[in-house]
Amino acid sequence: MQVDFLTTIILPAAVFIIMFGLGLSLRMTDFINVLKQPKAALVGLSAQLIALPLLAFAVALFFKLAPELAVGLMIISLAPSGTTSNLFVNLAKGDVALSVSLTAITALVAPFTIPLFTLLAMQYFLGCESAVEIPLLKTITQLLAVTVLPVTIGMFILSKWHTAAKRSESPIRIFSVIFLVFIVVAIIVKNRAEMVGFFIQTGAATLALNILALGLGYGLAKLFKLSQKQAISIGYEVGIQNGALALIITGTIIGNSAMMIPAVTYSVFMFITGFVFVAILPK
Numbered sequence: 499m500q501v502d503f504l505t506t507i508i509l510p511a512a513v514f515i516i517m518f519g520l521g522l523s524l525r526m527t528d529f530i531n532v533l534k535q536p537k538a539a540l541v542g543l544s545a546q547l548i549a550l551p552l553l554a555f556a557v558a559l560f561f562k563l564a565p566e567l568a569v570g571l572m573i574i575s576l577a578p579s580g581t582t583s584n585l586f587v588n589l590a591k592g593d594v595a596l597s598v599s600l601t602a603i604t605a606l607v608a609p610f611t612i613p614l615f616t617l618l619a620m621q622y623f624l625g626c627e628s629a630v631e632i633p634l635l636k637t638i639t640q641l642l643a644v645t646v647l648p649v650t651i652g653m654f655i656l657s658k659w660h661t662a663a664k665r666s667e668s669p670i671r672i673f674s675v676i677f678l679v680f681i682v683v684a685i686i687v688k689n690r691a692e693m694v695g696f697f698i699q700t701g702a703a704t705l706a707l708n709i710l711a712l713g714l715g716y717g718l719a720k721l722f723k724l725s726q727k728q729a730i731s732i733g734y735e736v737g738i739q740n741g742a743l744a745l746i747i748t749g750t751i752i753g754n755s756a757m758m759i760p761a762v763t764y765s766v767f768m769f770i771t772g773f774v775f776v777a778i779l780p781k
Contacts, residue, residue, distance in 0.1 A: 519670035521652020570757035578604035580740035592730030609641035712737030741765030
């Protein structure tokens, strides 16, 4: 897989638009509302920020992934959920407000957690002697530019021009998902000769992680006796990751094409399992 114009220019623009669309749906009251249901928020954030990376680590070891592929799998688990999870939650009749709030919080936290835990993953799987490096401060700055900045701009526009922002929110959200699908399809087409190999290398691991992540979020919510709507939201927040952001980290910031492979295969599977999850959820 090659690091090219698609991954260095188009992908960051896509993530910027996705996060801008998220910002158009957010008010400060959304963050305050999280405090009004702290149990659900705590379960959701713990599942995504702590349990999911630990699950990805276990999956990488179980499937004995090559070091760079293992790091790539860890990076997809460290990425925030993105607006795709919100759309699935809406489709599955989950708690959309909780989903959006959790997406926003993880998006704001991600620029700081992703570089740190990626560095730890690289040290574990690749060893200190590896030539692959990740500039910590530069990575944080770049992630802030494509996540926190557009969210902030979107929130500012919503506060100043509420009517225009609300009209734009839904089209931008739908466009974001379509754009993400287009990017994944474009990467698949561009690397079609190698795709079979990619799925052979990481397909089982990424599919297992995706299914387990959806079950992990939903199961933990049920274990802590949250409502069905809240369980649906947390399931999707944990299982539907921002594949485009993971591709930016692996392809644009780190510049390692092998690490991009898990993000591609996971992004393909999560759309399929996302719809299957809707179908099998208790009505």
